[in-house]
Amino acid sequence: MNVSRDLYKWIATLVVLILVAVVLQDRLSFVITATLFAIFAMSWSFFTSFSGYLNLGHVIFIGLAGYTSAALNFHLGWPLWLCMVVGVAVGTGGGWLYLNPIHRRITGLSFEMVSFLSIVAISNLVVSSYARPLTGGDIGLSPIDGFFSTMGFAVALAVILCVAGFFFTLYLKSDSGKIIDFARENASIVKSAGTDPHRYTGRLLLLSGLVGSIGGVLYVHYSGAAVVSNTFALALMIRIIVMAVIGGRFSLRGAILGAYLVVFLGMQLVQYMDAYKQFLIIYGLGFIIYFVLPRGLISVFEALWNWLSRRVFRTHAQAPDTQ
Protein backbone atom coordinates (compact mmCIF):
# COMPACT_ATOMS: atom_id res chain seq x y z
CA MET A 1 0.00 0.00 0.00
CA ASN A 2 1.73 3.17 -1.19
CA VAL A 3 0.36 5.81 1.17
CA SER A 4 2.48 8.66 -0.09
CA ARG A 5 1.33 8.13 -3.70
CA ASP A 6 -2.32 8.27 -2.62
CA LEU A 7 -1.58 11.33 -0.47
CA TYR A 8 0.01 13.16 -3.40
CA LYS A 9 -3.00 12.32 -5.58
CA TRP A 10 -5.40 13.76 -3.07
CA ILE A 11 -3.21 16.81 -2.53
CA ALA A 12 -3.24 17.31 -6.29
CA THR A 13 -7.05 16.96 -6.24
CA LEU A 14 -7.22 19.58 -3.49
CA VAL A 15 -5.03 21.95 -5.47
CA VAL A 16 -7.26 21.55 -8.52
CA LEU A 17 -10.42 22.21 -6.47
CA ILE A 18 -8.87 25.32 -4.90
CA LEU A 19 -7.79 26.55 -8.32
CA VAL A 20 -11.35 26.09 -9.56
CA ALA A 21 -12.57 28.17 -6.62
CA VAL A 22 -10.01 30.88 -7.35
CA VAL A 23 -10.85 31.02 -11.06
CA LEU A 24 -14.58 31.09 -10.39
CA GLN A 25 -14.50 33.55 -7.50
CA ASP A 26 -17.47 35.43 -8.90
CA ARG A 27 -19.48 32.18 -8.91
CA LEU A 28 -18.44 30.89 -5.50
CA SER A 29 -21.97 29.77 -4.65
CA PHE A 30 -21.80 27.20 -7.47
CA VAL A 31 -18.34 26.08 -6.42
CA ILE A 32 -19.54 25.57 -2.84
CA THR A 33 -22.70 23.77 -3.97
CA ALA A 34 -20.64 21.53 -6.26
CA THR A 35 -18.25 20.67 -3.41
CA LEU A 36 -21.10 19.86 -1.05
CA PHE A 37 -22.67 17.57 -3.63
CA ALA A 38 -19.26 16.06 -4.24
CA ILE A 39 -19.13 15.16 -0.54
CA PHE A 40 -22.56 13.50 -0.85
CA ALA A 41 -21.74 11.69 -4.07
CA MET A 42 -18.34 10.48 -2.87
CA SER A 43 -19.68 9.22 0.45
CA TRP A 44 -22.55 7.44 -1.31
CA SER A 45 -20.25 5.92 -3.90
CA PHE A 46 -17.83 4.75 -1.18
CA PHE A 47 -20.45 2.45 0.34
CA THR A 48 -22.53 1.51 -2.67
CA SER A 49 -19.76 0.83 -5.15
CA PHE A 50 -17.44 -1.08 -2.88
CA SER A 51 -19.86 -3.01 -0.69
CA GLY A 52 -22.16 -4.12 -3.52
CA TYR A 53 -25.25 -2.87 -1.68
CA LEU A 54 -27.15 -0.23 -3.61
CA ASN A 55 -28.06 2.15 -0.79
CA LEU A 56 -30.97 4.36 -1.77
CA GLY A 57 -31.28 5.67 1.77
CA HIS A 58 -28.05 7.66 2.00
CA VAL A 59 -30.06 10.85 2.52
CA ILE A 60 -31.14 9.43 5.90
CA PHE A 61 -27.66 10.38 7.16
CA ILE A 62 -27.83 13.78 5.46
CA GLY A 63 -31.34 14.55 6.66
CA LEU A 64 -30.95 13.33 10.24
CA ALA A 65 -27.73 15.31 10.66
CA GLY A 66 -29.06 18.42 8.95
CA TYR A 67 -32.38 18.52 10.76
CA THR A 68 -30.82 17.77 14.16
CA SER A 69 -28.31 20.57 13.76
CA ALA A 70 -30.93 22.98 12.45
CA ALA A 71 -33.44 22.08 15.17
CA LEU A 72 -30.90 22.62 17.97
CA ASN A 73 -29.94 25.96 16.48
CA PHE A 74 -33.49 27.08 15.72
CA HIS A 75 -35.31 25.91 18.83
CA LEU A 76 -32.60 26.09 21.51
CA GLY A 77 -30.27 28.71 20.10
CA TRP A 78 -27.17 26.58 20.58
CA PRO A 79 -23.96 27.80 18.99
CA LEU A 80 -23.39 26.67 15.42
CA TRP A 81 -20.33 24.51 16.07
CA LEU A 82 -22.06 22.55 18.84
CA CYS A 83 -25.20 22.05 16.74
CA MET A 84 -23.09 20.69 13.91
CA VAL A 85 -21.13 18.31 16.12
CA VAL A 86 -24.30 16.93 17.67
CA GLY A 87 -25.95 16.82 14.25
CA VAL A 88 -23.14 14.76 12.78
CA ALA A 89 -23.23 12.40 15.76
CA VAL A 90 -26.99 11.91 15.54
CA GLY A 91 -26.98 11.62 11.76
CA THR A 92 -24.18 9.08 11.69
CA GLY A 93 -25.36 7.07 14.67
CA GLY A 94 -29.06 7.18 13.87
CA GLY A 95 -28.63 6.39 10.20
CA TRP A 96 -26.19 3.56 10.90
CA LEU A 97 -28.38 2.06 13.64
CA TYR A 98 -31.26 1.97 11.17
CA LEU A 99 -29.51 0.85 7.98
CA ASN A 100 -26.90 -1.50 9.39
CA PRO A 101 -29.30 -4.14 10.79
CA ILE A 102 -31.33 -3.91 7.59
CA HIS A 103 -28.32 -4.52 5.36
CA ARG A 104 -27.31 -7.46 7.56
CA ARG A 105 -30.73 -9.01 7.16
CA ILE A 106 -31.72 -8.08 3.61
CA THR A 107 -29.67 -8.24 0.45
CA GLY A 108 -30.07 -7.35 -3.18
CA LEU A 109 -33.17 -5.70 -4.56
CA SER A 110 -35.03 -5.92 -1.26
CA PHE A 111 -32.38 -3.82 0.49
CA GLU A 112 -32.64 -1.21 -2.25
CA MET A 113 -36.38 -1.08 -1.85
CA VAL A 114 -36.41 -0.90 1.92
CA SER A 115 -33.88 1.94 1.88
CA PHE A 116 -35.84 3.69 -0.87
CA LEU A 117 -39.20 3.31 0.87
CA SER A 118 -37.68 4.46 4.14
CA ILE A 119 -36.70 7.87 2.80
CA VAL A 120 -40.10 8.41 1.22
CA ALA A 121 -41.78 7.48 4.51
CA ILE A 122 -39.50 9.74 6.54
CA SER A 123 -40.01 12.65 4.10
CA ASN A 124 -43.75 12.29 4.49
CA LEU A 125 -43.45 12.27 8.28
CA VAL A 126 -41.14 15.28 8.40
CA VAL A 127 -43.53 17.50 6.42
CA SER A 128 -46.62 16.31 8.27
CA SER A 129 -48.36 18.46 10.82
CA TYR A 130 -47.46 15.96 13.55
CA ALA A 131 -43.79 16.74 13.16
CA ARG A 132 -44.29 20.46 12.47
CA PRO A 133 -43.44 21.65 16.00
CA LEU A 134 -40.03 19.99 15.65
CA THR A 135 -39.25 20.13 11.94
CA GLY A 136 -41.28 23.11 10.79
CA GLY A 137 -43.35 20.87 8.51
CA ASP A 138 -43.22 21.70 4.81
CA ILE A 139 -41.88 25.18 5.55
CA GLY A 140 -38.87 23.78 7.36
CA LEU A 141 -36.65 25.42 9.94
CA SER A 142 -35.49 28.89 9.07
CA PRO A 143 -33.70 31.14 9.79
CA ILE A 144 -30.72 29.29 11.19
CA ASP A 145 -27.11 30.31 11.64
CA GLY A 146 -25.13 29.62 8.54
CA PHE A 147 -22.19 30.10 6.24
CA PHE A 148 -21.71 32.57 3.45
CA SER A 149 -20.21 32.14 0.03
CA THR A 150 -16.66 33.02 0.96
CA MET A 151 -13.36 31.75 -0.36
CA GLY A 152 -12.51 30.50 3.12
CA PHE A 153 -15.62 28.34 3.26
CA ALA A 154 -15.04 27.02 -0.26
CA VAL A 155 -11.45 26.06 0.59
CA ALA A 156 -12.52 24.47 3.88
CA LEU A 157 -15.06 22.32 2.05
CA ALA A 158 -12.46 21.25 -0.49
CA VAL A 159 -10.13 20.27 2.36
CA ILE A 160 -12.89 18.25 4.07
CA LEU A 161 -13.69 16.54 0.78
CA CYS A 162 -10.08 15.60 0.03
CA VAL A 163 -9.28 14.52 3.60
CA ALA A 164 -12.36 12.28 3.55
CA GLY A 165 -11.35 10.95 0.15
CA PHE A 166 -7.83 10.19 1.35
CA PHE A 167 -9.08 8.26 4.37
CA PHE A 168 -11.58 6.39 2.21
CA THR A 169 -8.70 5.44 -0.07
CA LEU A 170 -6.58 4.27 2.86
CA TYR A 171 -9.45 2.17 4.15
CA LEU A 172 -10.13 0.58 0.76
CA LYS A 173 -6.48 -0.38 0.39
CA SER A 174 -6.25 -1.77 3.90
CA ASP A 175 -6.82 -5.41 4.79
CA SER A 176 -10.45 -4.65 5.60
CA GLY A 177 -10.88 -3.04 2.22
CA LYS A 178 -9.45 -6.08 0.47
CA ILE A 179 -11.87 -8.34 2.31
CA ILE A 180 -14.76 -6.13 1.25
CA ASP A 181 -13.53 -6.14 -2.34
CA PHE A 182 -13.35 -9.92 -2.38
CA ALA A 183 -16.61 -10.41 -0.47
CA ARG A 184 -18.53 -8.29 -2.94
CA GLU A 185 -18.37 -11.13 -5.48
CA ASN A 186 -17.63 -14.05 -3.20
CA ALA A 187 -19.56 -13.53 0.01
CA SER A 188 -20.11 -17.27 0.53
CA ILE A 189 -16.37 -18.01 0.41
CA VAL A 190 -15.69 -15.28 2.95
CA LYS A 191 -18.38 -16.68 5.24
CA SER A 192 -17.00 -20.19 4.85
CA ALA A 193 -13.66 -18.87 6.03
CA GLY A 194 -15.36 -17.83 9.26
CA THR A 195 -15.51 -14.13 8.55
CA ASP A 196 -18.71 -12.15 8.59
CA PRO A 197 -18.59 -9.82 5.56
CA HIS A 198 -21.32 -7.68 7.10
CA ARG A 199 -18.92 -6.60 9.82
CA TYR A 200 -16.79 -4.94 7.17
CA THR A 201 -19.61 -3.56 5.09
CA GLY A 202 -21.09 -2.18 8.31
CA ARG A 203 -17.88 -0.22 8.87
CA LEU A 204 -18.07 1.02 5.30
CA LEU A 205 -21.63 2.17 5.96
CA LEU A 206 -20.53 3.96 9.15
CA LEU A 207 -17.73 5.84 7.41
CA SER A 208 -19.98 6.67 4.47
CA GLY A 209 -22.63 7.92 6.87
CA LEU A 210 -20.13 10.00 8.83
CA VAL A 211 -18.99 11.90 5.75
CA GLY A 212 -22.56 12.18 4.47
CA SER A 213 -23.64 13.61 7.82
CA ILE A 214 -20.83 16.15 7.78
CA GLY A 215 -21.97 17.19 4.33
CA GLY A 216 -25.55 17.31 5.57
CA VAL A 217 -24.93 19.77 8.40
CA LEU A 218 -22.75 21.96 6.17
CA TYR A 219 -25.34 21.95 3.38
CA VAL A 220 -28.23 22.83 5.67
CA HIS A 221 -26.36 25.68 7.33
CA TYR A 222 -25.10 26.96 4.00
CA SER A 223 -28.65 26.87 2.59
CA GLY A 224 -29.86 28.77 5.64
CA ALA A 225 -32.79 26.41 6.17
CA ALA A 226 -33.57 22.78 6.82
CA VAL A 227 -36.35 21.67 4.49
CA VAL A 228 -37.13 18.26 3.05
CA SER A 229 -35.86 19.25 -0.38
CA ASN A 230 -32.28 19.70 0.89
CA THR A 231 -32.31 16.78 3.33
CA PHE A 232 -34.57 13.73 2.98
CA ALA A 233 -35.93 14.30 -0.52
CA LEU A 234 -35.99 11.48 -3.06
CA ALA A 235 -35.01 14.05 -5.68
CA LEU A 236 -31.82 14.79 -3.73
CA MET A 237 -30.99 11.07 -3.55
CA ILE A 238 -31.51 10.67 -7.27
CA ARG A 239 -29.38 13.72 -8.00
CA ILE A 240 -26.54 12.26 -5.90
CA ILE A 241 -26.82 8.94 -7.74
CA VAL A 242 -26.80 10.65 -11.16
CA MET A 243 -23.66 12.63 -10.24
CA ALA A 244 -21.82 9.55 -9.01
CA VAL A 245 -22.85 7.49 -12.02
CA ILE A 246 -21.87 10.14 -14.58
CA GLY A 247 -18.52 10.73 -12.94
CA GLY A 248 -17.70 7.10 -12.37
CA ARG A 249 -19.29 4.76 -9.89
CA PHE A 250 -16.23 2.85 -8.78
CA SER A 251 -14.11 5.94 -8.38
CA LEU A 252 -14.09 8.41 -5.50
CA ARG A 253 -12.64 11.14 -7.70
CA GLY A 254 -15.17 10.16 -10.33
CA ALA A 255 -17.98 11.07 -7.94
CA ILE A 256 -16.34 14.46 -7.38
CA LEU A 257 -16.01 14.98 -11.13
CA GLY A 258 -19.66 14.05 -11.66
CA ALA A 259 -20.86 16.46 -8.98
CA TYR A 260 -18.85 19.37 -10.37
CA LEU A 261 -19.92 18.60 -13.92
CA VAL A 262 -23.63 18.45 -13.13
CA VAL A 263 -23.61 21.59 -10.98
CA PHE A 264 -21.53 23.62 -13.44
CA LEU A 265 -23.53 22.46 -16.41
CA GLY A 266 -26.64 23.59 -14.56
CA MET A 267 -24.93 26.89 -13.78
CA GLN A 268 -24.25 27.51 -17.48
CA LEU A 269 -27.65 26.35 -18.69
CA VAL A 270 -29.68 28.37 -16.17
CA GLN A 271 -28.79 31.54 -18.06
CA TYR A 272 -30.47 30.29 -21.22
CA MET A 273 -33.33 27.99 -20.31
CA ASP A 274 -35.79 26.91 -17.64
CA ALA A 275 -35.30 24.07 -15.19
CA TYR A 276 -36.83 21.23 -17.23
CA LYS A 277 -34.82 21.99 -20.34
CA GLN A 278 -31.72 22.00 -18.14
CA PHE A 279 -32.71 18.63 -16.67
CA LEU A 280 -33.36 17.29 -20.14
CA ILE A 281 -29.87 18.20 -21.28
CA ILE A 282 -28.19 17.02 -18.09
CA TYR A 283 -30.01 13.69 -17.85
CA GLY A 284 -29.84 13.15 -21.60
CA LEU A 285 -26.11 13.74 -21.51
CA GLY A 286 -25.82 11.51 -18.48
CA PHE A 287 -27.67 8.73 -20.28
CA ILE A 288 -25.40 8.96 -23.32
CA ILE A 289 -22.29 9.08 -21.16
CA TYR A 290 -23.46 6.05 -19.21
CA PHE A 291 -23.92 3.99 -22.35
CA VAL A 292 -20.75 5.12 -24.08
CA LEU A 293 -18.56 5.14 -20.97
CA PRO A 294 -19.94 2.59 -18.49
CA ARG A 295 -17.11 3.38 -16.08
CA GLY A 296 -18.00 7.07 -16.13
CA LEU A 297 -16.18 10.18 -17.27
CA ILE A 298 -13.24 9.52 -14.98
CA SER A 299 -12.22 6.70 -17.30
CA VAL A 300 -11.41 9.33 -19.95
CA PHE A 301 -9.04 11.09 -17.55
CA GLU A 302 -7.49 7.81 -16.49
CA ALA A 303 -6.88 6.87 -20.14
CA LEU A 304 -5.39 10.32 -20.75
CA TRP A 305 -3.15 9.99 -17.71
CA ASN A 306 -1.94 6.56 -18.83
CA TRP A 307 -1.19 7.93 -22.29
CA LEU A 308 0.73 10.85 -20.79
CA SER A 309 2.59 8.50 -18.49
CA ARG A 310 3.70 6.41 -21.46
CA ARG A 311 4.68 9.37 -23.64
CA VAL A 312 6.01 11.94 -21.22
CA PHE A 313 7.18 9.96 -18.23
CA ARG A 314 7.92 6.81 -20.21
CA THR A 315 6.36 4.57 -17.60
CA HIS A 316 4.22 1.49 -18.28
CA ALA A 317 0.45 1.97 -18.41
CA GLN A 318 -1.18 1.32 -15.08
CA ALA A 319 -4.45 -0.31 -14.26
CA PRO A 320 -7.15 2.25 -13.55
CA ASP A 321 -6.80 3.60 -10.06
CA THR A 322 -10.30 3.44 -8.72
CA GLN A 323 -9.49 5.52 -5.69
Next chain:
Amino acid sequence: MHSVIYVIIYGIIFASLYGIMTVGFSLICGLGGFFDITLPAYLMVGAFAIVKLDPYLGQYGSLIFVVIAMGFLCLVHYLVFIRPQRDNPYRVFFATILLALGVESVMAVIYSASYSYKIAPLISGKVDFLTVSVERQLLLGGVIGWAALFGLRYFTSHTNMGRAIIAIPQSVRGSQVIGLDVVKIQALVYFVGGLLLGIGAYFYGGYIGVGVHMWAYPMIIMFTITTLGGLGSIKGIMYATLMIGVLEVGVVTFIDPRIRAFVLLGVAVAILIYRPRGIAGIRIG
Protein backbone atom coordinates in the same frame (compact mmCIF):
# COMPACT_ATOMS: atom_id res chain seq x y z
CA MET B 1 -70.25 1.15 9.89
CA HIS B 2 -70.70 3.21 6.74
CA SER B 3 -67.06 4.32 6.98
CA VAL B 4 -65.88 0.72 7.26
CA ILE B 5 -67.85 -0.28 4.15
CA TYR B 6 -66.49 2.82 2.39
CA VAL B 7 -62.92 1.81 3.25
CA ILE B 8 -63.44 -1.76 2.08
CA ILE B 9 -65.11 -0.84 -1.21
CA TYR B 10 -62.74 1.96 -2.16
CA GLY B 11 -59.79 -0.02 -0.85
CA ILE B 12 -60.65 -2.91 -3.17
CA ILE B 13 -61.13 -0.52 -6.12
CA PHE B 14 -57.84 1.28 -5.56
CA ALA B 15 -56.16 -2.03 -4.98
CA SER B 16 -57.15 -3.09 -8.48
CA LEU B 17 -55.89 0.15 -10.03
CA TYR B 18 -52.57 -0.23 -8.28
CA GLY B 19 -52.50 -3.93 -9.02
CA ILE B 20 -52.98 -3.57 -12.73
CA MET B 21 -50.18 -0.99 -12.91
CA THR B 22 -47.90 -3.09 -10.72
CA VAL B 23 -48.37 -6.65 -11.92
CA GLY B 24 -46.53 -6.09 -15.19
CA PHE B 25 -43.81 -4.20 -13.36
CA SER B 26 -43.46 -7.02 -10.85
CA LEU B 27 -43.23 -9.72 -13.50
CA ILE B 28 -40.62 -7.71 -15.39
CA CYS B 29 -38.57 -7.09 -12.25
CA GLY B 30 -38.92 -10.64 -11.02
CA LEU B 31 -37.97 -12.12 -14.38
CA GLY B 32 -34.97 -9.88 -14.81
CA GLY B 33 -33.86 -9.50 -11.22
CA PHE B 34 -33.70 -5.75 -11.67
CA PHE B 35 -35.86 -2.65 -11.22
CA ASP B 36 -36.83 -0.78 -14.37
CA ILE B 37 -37.59 2.75 -13.20
CA THR B 38 -38.68 3.90 -16.64
CA LEU B 39 -41.92 1.91 -16.55
CA PRO B 40 -43.71 4.27 -14.11
CA ALA B 41 -42.59 7.18 -16.33
CA TYR B 42 -44.15 5.43 -19.34
CA LEU B 43 -47.42 5.33 -17.36
CA MET B 44 -47.37 9.13 -17.50
CA VAL B 45 -46.59 9.08 -21.22
CA GLY B 46 -49.53 6.74 -21.83
CA ALA B 47 -51.89 8.99 -19.89
CA PHE B 48 -50.78 12.03 -21.89
CA ALA B 49 -51.21 10.11 -25.13
CA ILE B 50 -54.81 9.22 -24.22
CA VAL B 51 -55.60 12.88 -23.49
CA LYS B 52 -54.00 14.22 -26.65
CA LEU B 53 -55.38 11.54 -29.02
CA ASP B 54 -58.95 11.71 -27.68
CA PRO B 55 -60.02 14.58 -30.02
CA TYR B 56 -58.76 12.60 -33.06
CA LEU B 57 -59.60 8.99 -32.27
CA GLY B 58 -62.44 9.34 -29.82
CA GLN B 59 -62.51 7.85 -26.32
CA TYR B 60 -62.53 4.16 -27.25
CA GLY B 61 -60.15 4.63 -30.17
CA SER B 62 -57.55 6.52 -28.15
CA LEU B 63 -57.75 4.01 -25.29
CA ILE B 64 -57.30 0.96 -27.53
CA PHE B 65 -54.58 2.63 -29.58
CA VAL B 66 -52.61 3.76 -26.53
CA VAL B 67 -52.88 0.41 -24.74
CA ILE B 68 -51.46 -1.40 -27.77
CA ALA B 69 -48.89 1.34 -28.37
CA MET B 70 -47.74 1.07 -24.76
CA GLY B 71 -47.18 -2.62 -25.25
CA PHE B 72 -44.95 -1.95 -28.24
CA LEU B 73 -43.24 0.96 -26.48
CA CYS B 74 -42.25 -1.29 -23.60
CA LEU B 75 -41.15 -4.01 -26.02
CA VAL B 76 -38.91 -1.60 -27.93
CA HIS B 77 -37.64 -0.22 -24.61
CA TYR B 78 -36.64 -3.75 -23.60
CA LEU B 79 -34.95 -4.57 -26.90
CA VAL B 80 -33.02 -1.30 -27.14
CA PHE B 81 -32.15 -0.37 -23.57
CA ILE B 82 -32.58 -3.40 -21.34
CA ARG B 83 -31.55 -6.48 -23.30
CA PRO B 84 -27.93 -5.35 -23.88
CA GLN B 85 -27.35 -4.98 -20.15
CA ARG B 86 -29.90 -7.30 -18.56
CA ASP B 87 -27.18 -9.34 -16.86
CA ASN B 88 -26.18 -6.36 -14.73
CA PRO B 89 -29.09 -5.21 -12.53
CA TYR B 90 -27.24 -2.14 -11.30
CA ARG B 91 -26.57 -0.95 -14.86
CA VAL B 92 -30.25 -1.38 -15.65
CA PHE B 93 -31.24 0.53 -12.53
CA PHE B 94 -28.93 3.49 -13.20
CA ALA B 95 -29.71 3.64 -16.91
CA THR B 96 -33.45 3.54 -16.33
CA ILE B 97 -33.26 6.27 -13.67
CA LEU B 98 -31.58 8.56 -16.20
CA LEU B 99 -34.05 7.56 -18.89
CA ALA B 100 -37.07 8.12 -16.63
CA LEU B 101 -35.86 11.58 -15.63
CA GLY B 102 -35.18 12.35 -19.27
CA VAL B 103 -38.70 11.25 -20.24
CA GLU B 104 -40.19 13.46 -17.51
CA SER B 105 -38.09 16.41 -18.67
CA VAL B 106 -39.20 15.92 -22.28
CA MET B 107 -42.85 15.84 -21.26
CA ALA B 108 -42.38 18.90 -19.02
CA VAL B 109 -40.81 20.84 -21.88
CA ILE B 110 -43.60 19.88 -24.30
CA TYR B 111 -46.61 20.13 -22.01
CA SER B 112 -45.54 22.36 -19.12
CA ALA B 113 -45.01 20.99 -15.65
CA SER B 114 -47.79 22.94 -14.01
CA TYR B 115 -50.75 21.86 -16.12
CA SER B 116 -53.09 19.05 -15.24
CA TYR B 117 -55.34 17.43 -17.84
CA LYS B 118 -58.50 15.43 -17.50
CA ILE B 119 -59.31 12.11 -19.14
CA ALA B 120 -62.96 11.84 -20.08
CA PRO B 121 -64.62 8.82 -18.44
CA LEU B 122 -65.99 5.96 -20.52
CA ILE B 123 -69.06 5.85 -18.33
CA SER B 124 -70.13 8.75 -16.18
CA GLY B 125 -72.34 8.95 -13.17
CA LYS B 126 -72.38 7.25 -9.81
CA VAL B 127 -73.84 4.10 -8.44
CA ASP B 128 -74.83 3.25 -4.88
CA PHE B 129 -73.05 0.13 -3.76
CA LEU B 130 -73.86 -1.07 -0.23
CA THR B 131 -74.80 2.50 0.80
CA VAL B 132 -71.55 3.88 -0.60
CA SER B 133 -71.65 6.12 -3.67
CA VAL B 134 -69.02 5.05 -6.21
CA GLU B 135 -68.19 6.57 -9.57
CA ARG B 136 -69.07 4.15 -12.35
CA GLN B 137 -65.75 4.78 -14.06
CA LEU B 138 -63.85 3.86 -10.91
CA LEU B 139 -65.98 0.75 -10.45
CA LEU B 140 -65.28 -0.24 -14.05
CA GLY B 141 -61.56 0.20 -13.42
CA GLY B 142 -61.83 -1.95 -10.32
CA VAL B 143 -63.62 -4.75 -12.16
CA ILE B 144 -61.18 -4.70 -15.07
CA GLY B 145 -58.22 -4.57 -12.71
CA TRP B 146 -59.24 -7.58 -10.65
CA ALA B 147 -60.26 -9.50 -13.79
CA ALA B 148 -56.77 -8.87 -15.19
CA LEU B 149 -55.12 -9.97 -11.95
CA PHE B 150 -57.14 -13.17 -11.69
CA GLY B 151 -56.58 -13.79 -15.39
CA LEU B 152 -52.84 -13.47 -14.98
CA ARG B 153 -52.92 -15.67 -11.90
CA TYR B 154 -54.66 -18.37 -13.95
CA PHE B 155 -52.24 -17.86 -16.83
CA THR B 156 -49.14 -18.25 -14.68
CA SER B 157 -50.39 -21.33 -12.88
CA HIS B 158 -52.21 -23.21 -15.65
CA THR B 159 -50.22 -22.57 -18.82
CA ASN B 160 -46.72 -23.63 -19.81
CA MET B 161 -45.72 -20.10 -20.76
CA GLY B 162 -47.02 -18.74 -17.49
CA ARG B 163 -45.17 -21.35 -15.50
CA ALA B 164 -42.03 -20.53 -17.44
CA ILE B 165 -42.38 -16.86 -16.48
CA ILE B 166 -42.54 -17.83 -12.82
CA ALA B 167 -39.80 -20.44 -13.08
CA ILE B 168 -37.12 -18.39 -14.82
CA PRO B 169 -36.32 -16.07 -11.86
CA GLN B 170 -35.68 -19.10 -9.65
CA SER B 171 -32.91 -20.31 -11.91
CA VAL B 172 -32.04 -18.59 -15.15
CA ARG B 173 -29.31 -21.10 -15.96
CA GLY B 174 -31.60 -24.03 -15.27
CA SER B 175 -34.33 -22.50 -17.42
CA GLN B 176 -31.92 -22.11 -20.32
CA VAL B 177 -30.74 -25.68 -19.92
CA ILE B 178 -34.25 -27.03 -20.35
CA GLY B 179 -34.70 -24.95 -23.46
CA LEU B 180 -36.56 -21.87 -22.35
CA ASP B 181 -35.76 -18.77 -24.41
CA VAL B 182 -35.28 -16.27 -21.62
CA VAL B 183 -34.92 -13.25 -23.92
CA LYS B 184 -38.12 -14.07 -25.82
CA ILE B 185 -40.05 -14.58 -22.61
CA GLN B 186 -38.71 -11.34 -21.14
CA ALA B 187 -39.75 -9.51 -24.30
CA LEU B 188 -43.24 -11.00 -24.03
CA VAL B 189 -43.50 -9.98 -20.39
CA TYR B 190 -42.45 -6.44 -21.29
CA PHE B 191 -45.12 -6.32 -23.99
CA VAL B 192 -47.86 -7.59 -21.68
CA GLY B 193 -46.61 -5.28 -18.92
CA GLY B 194 -46.90 -2.38 -21.34
CA LEU B 195 -50.50 -3.30 -22.19
CA LEU B 196 -51.38 -3.37 -18.50
CA LEU B 197 -49.60 -0.07 -17.93
CA GLY B 198 -51.70 1.46 -20.69
CA ILE B 199 -54.90 0.30 -19.00
CA GLY B 200 -53.60 1.53 -15.64
CA ALA B 201 -52.67 4.88 -17.17
CA TYR B 202 -56.22 5.36 -18.37
CA PHE B 203 -57.97 4.61 -15.10
CA TYR B 204 -55.37 6.08 -12.75
CA GLY B 205 -54.90 9.17 -14.91
CA GLY B 206 -58.67 9.53 -15.13
CA TYR B 207 -58.98 9.55 -11.37
CA ILE B 208 -55.97 11.64 -10.36
CA GLY B 209 -55.60 13.90 -13.40
CA VAL B 210 -52.80 13.79 -15.97
CA GLY B 211 -49.67 15.80 -15.25
CA VAL B 212 -45.94 15.56 -15.71
CA HIS B 213 -45.33 14.48 -12.13
CA MET B 214 -48.21 12.00 -11.91
CA TRP B 215 -45.84 9.02 -12.13
CA ALA B 216 -44.02 9.72 -8.85
CA TYR B 217 -46.65 8.30 -6.50
CA PRO B 218 -47.43 5.28 -8.73
CA MET B 219 -43.70 4.56 -8.82
CA ILE B 220 -43.62 4.43 -5.03
CA ILE B 221 -46.74 2.28 -4.95
CA MET B 222 -45.39 -0.07 -7.61
CA PHE B 223 -42.17 -0.53 -5.70
CA THR B 224 -44.00 -1.06 -2.44
CA ILE B 225 -46.42 -3.63 -3.80
CA THR B 226 -43.75 -5.42 -5.82
CA THR B 227 -41.42 -5.93 -2.90
CA LEU B 228 -44.18 -6.52 -0.39
CA GLY B 229 -45.86 -9.09 -2.58
CA GLY B 230 -42.61 -10.68 -3.59
CA LEU B 231 -40.86 -10.32 -6.91
CA GLY B 232 -42.56 -12.22 -9.70
CA SER B 233 -45.43 -13.56 -7.60
CA ILE B 234 -48.93 -12.80 -8.89
CA LYS B 235 -50.48 -14.21 -5.73
CA GLY B 236 -48.22 -11.95 -3.67
CA ILE B 237 -49.14 -8.94 -5.77
CA MET B 238 -52.84 -9.64 -5.20
CA TYR B 239 -52.40 -9.85 -1.44
CA ALA B 240 -50.07 -6.87 -1.28
CA THR B 241 -52.16 -4.62 -3.50
CA LEU B 242 -55.27 -5.43 -1.47
CA MET B 243 -53.43 -4.65 1.74
CA ILE B 244 -52.03 -1.39 0.39
CA GLY B 245 -55.35 -0.30 -1.11
CA VAL B 246 -57.39 -0.92 2.03
CA LEU B 247 -54.68 0.48 4.31
CA GLU B 248 -54.36 3.66 2.25
CA VAL B 249 -58.08 4.37 2.22
CA GLY B 250 -58.26 3.42 5.90
CA VAL B 251 -55.52 5.85 6.88
CA VAL B 252 -57.10 8.65 4.84
CA THR B 253 -60.53 7.97 6.33
CA PHE B 254 -59.75 7.20 9.96
CA ILE B 255 -56.35 8.69 10.75
CA ASP B 256 -54.94 11.54 8.64
CA PRO B 257 -54.41 11.82 4.88
CA ARG B 258 -51.23 13.82 5.44
CA ILE B 259 -49.35 10.83 6.85
CA ARG B 260 -50.72 8.18 4.51
CA ALA B 261 -47.37 7.62 2.79
CA PHE B 262 -45.61 7.33 6.14
CA VAL B 263 -48.05 4.73 7.49
CA LEU B 264 -48.20 2.74 4.24
CA LEU B 265 -44.48 2.64 3.70
CA GLY B 266 -43.72 2.20 7.37
CA VAL B 267 -45.87 -0.93 7.43
CA ALA B 268 -44.27 -2.16 4.21
CA VAL B 269 -40.74 -1.62 5.57
CA ALA B 270 -41.61 -3.38 8.82
CA ILE B 271 -43.00 -6.40 6.95
CA LEU B 272 -40.00 -6.53 4.62
CA ILE B 273 -37.54 -6.44 7.48
CA TYR B 274 -39.38 -9.33 9.12
CA ARG B 275 -39.91 -11.22 5.87
CA PRO B 276 -37.44 -10.00 3.21
CA ARG B 277 -38.88 -12.22 0.50
CA GLY B 278 -42.25 -10.53 0.79
CA ILE B 279 -45.65 -12.07 1.37
CA ALA B 280 -45.43 -14.73 -1.33
CA GLY B 281 -42.11 -14.04 -2.96
CA ILE B 282 -39.91 -16.54 -4.69
CA ARG B 283 -36.18 -16.79 -4.26
CA ILE B 284 -34.45 -15.06 -7.18
CA GLY B 285 -31.81 -17.34 -8.65
